Amino acid sequence: MSRKKMKAPFFVVNPKSFLFGKPLMDLAHYADQLAKEHRIDILFTAPLTELAIIAQECPNLIVTSQHMDNIVPGDSMGRVLPESLKQIGVQAVVVNHADKPIPFSILASTIQRAKEVGLLTIACADSISEGQAMALLGPDIVLAEPTELIGRDQMSDRAYVTSTIEKIKEINPAILVEQGAGIRSEKDVAELLQLGADGVGVTSGIVKAENPKEMMKRMIQAVALHQKERK
Amino acid sequence: MSRKKMKAPFFVVNPKSFLFGKPLMDLAHYADQLAKEHRIDILFTAPLTELAIIAQECPNLIVTSQHMDNIVPGDSMGRVLPESLKQIGVQAVVVNHADKPIPFSILASTIQRAKEVGLLTIACADSISEGQAMALLGPDIVLAEPTELIGRDQMSDRAYVTSTIEKIKEINPAILVEQGAGIRSEKDVAELLQLGADGVGVTSGIVKAENPKEMMKRMIQAVALHQKERK
């Protein structure tokens, strides 16, 4: 099935399970408006049970599931069915996040299955060699953040960032490299893009900001500015 | 938070992951209409990602999640957040299905958490002694079907059915006992209710029937008839 075409630079709003219900919808609606205004690819994740409503109400977002099970329609209970994701309007899926690890032996087939169903994949890895290994399995985006920095105030250092990007593109230049971990302001976003990241993903930097919507706006504006300058 | 009050006899439509999208919505709408018409408690399960839409469109169903993770709002990725289930209109949750087993050590707290959030629990066990053990953990409904019969054409035998019910109520008479496994017609439904089951749950008997909606109707009518006769 047809899949969304991703382009750099992109931005990922990943509220994990910090938000649900109205506060989540408010953030999603605002992101939707910013995506339209700045013509930027914004991936927006949410708890599994909230994806359908966001997809209904936010046509400018690339609504993104935080997990997918490699199952087919049948007698599975309580798992994340790829076909259902596609059906409700989800366009991308995060696989192998540190909080939802996937056995190596089913990673490759999960990524393959997402493709067949028409979903983009963002595959997480937490070191450079793992990022390279992941790249061999053919996802669209590799997010290579050191697990120990997730949720912390400290950003990955410049050397780590540039060498992640270089090493992953060495394996497959078509793969987009996302940077995350420790991003606290629009300056961090701009810096990572200048270092060569194709996209930037943020959780704590937004949901724990004094004013999450304002912070998200500034970060997205930084992506938009980078996009303009690249042209 | 306030929880739905269950009453016997009830019926559970559990399409597992056999259905999604339009065929699932068609079945849900029809079940919704039958629930209203016959004033019967119908629990209706669906893939996690379809629950929100069913809850929006089917006010007469007790929309039921097929799993729940014992997490609180926070940095979890790709898990089933109890608060989100409640928020989108889900009223009940299946825990410990054979296809989504929960470690014994978190079962008790998962059932407790569902209560706090305002969700009913249907807890699965696959033998009489497990059914009794489960009853001690305080769920609303215990479904005690032998795993080896799930999806088969053979129903649990009468002795198993009556002694399951008796032994579970011995532990806690307030717990409702659901019977499932191998139910293929409205006669099976009627028989189980006559044997003392508080509710009956069906998957294959409906989704693999020649005409699923017609079969579901006949089964629900059998429940309605039983309800009338009991009065």
Place this chain on the structure above:
Amino acid sequence: MSRKKMKAPFFVVNPKSFLFGKPLMDLAHYADQLAKEHRIDILFTAPLTELAIIAQECPNLIVTSQHMDNIVPGDSMGRVLPESLKQIGVQAVVVNHADKPIPFSILASTIQRAKEVGLLTIACADSISEGQAMALLGPDIVLAEPTELIGRDQMSDRAYVTSTIEKIKEINPAILVEQGAGIRSEKDVAELLQLGADGVGVTSGIVKAENPKEMMKRMIQAVALHQKERK
């Protein structure tokens, strides 16, 4: 197959994975000598890979595995085969420890399988209602320690201890109740036995003591004294 007959009071030395190689063997040899001297049932656990040697060298200990998989001889890789445990001289097995949780749905069959193979089972639960539920599944010993106290300096309070014992024996008076968590001296051991515990299990209290062998001796002497006084 024939199983060891347990009698109260018993003592459990559970070095978890704190010890291996020579320090573990030293402790085991000393426990073996104390078991012989005081004619007391001492269960001694060890990392999976050390069990065979302890069983060879310590005939007076009830050598105890820290886990068992519910598998039969066949194509399993890297799992704990019940038949092999029995073969190498292991006589008991801990199931469902907080660090090695077992899904509810395979607990009953795991306990049953241990019996068939000729192994005693010590089943862990972490609250009174879980202890009761566990008792329904038929293990030989139930260890009911609140998970949050494991490894801490604080012992379960008296009310918890006595009501655990009472409630579990209500379900099945033949089950022996072990108390653990927060035991730091021979006085704690004596107190728990006086409160009605059939046995006492210790990890940190021994391995983190200034002199582990000396502390173990004093604790075992406390068990021996209690045994004498009961006669």
Place this chain on the structure above:
Amino acid sequence: MSRKKMKAPFFVVNPKSFLFGKPLMDLAHYADQLAKEHRIDILFTAPLTELAIIAQECPNLIVTSQHMDNIVPGDSMGRVLPESLKQIGVQAVVVNHADKPIPFSILASTIQRAKEVGLLTIACADSISEGQAMALLGPDIVLAEPTELIGRDQMSDRAYVTSTIEKIKEINPAILVEQGAGIRSEKDVAELLQLGADGVGVTSGIVKAENPKEMMKRMIQAVALHQKERK
């Protein structure tokens, strides 16, 4: 710590959990004798609980664990402690077998940890791209057998075998490539070595042979012959 140096060609006897006790020891003793006689590297795996005794009695075998947990000495229960493996004389460990999958996110650190403790690693992958990805994580040996062929009578086809070897060595020429799956005779062993495999691993071909010891001997002789011819 010092690790065994592997050289091609090698042979892996992997009785999985088919054997334990005396029949396992008989096979191990015979393999030990053949290893000495033919001066060949023979890796011999066994259930976790049998490793210590094999290591004691079979000095010419590279005794191999079927799993290892990435833990340090401490409060783990029922897991496979790397330090204990080394201590009892184990020299290698299989990681990520299809029957004991490891999450991608801990594979890299597990392989690294084995190195630090002084153990060789045989890492399993079940396709060419997974084999390449695995090679990036730095194991000593990659076993790349398609999961669907494990335990079957059919061998991987020649094209699969040669391209696995080529593609994995492309990533890292120092990695040894093992072939397994469907090997039923000494001819199969010889053929795989001629196709370029560094080693061959067998389970069913031996344990289900009419005369396992005789079959193992003939397979090991095939390896020895190949070794001679290469010189």
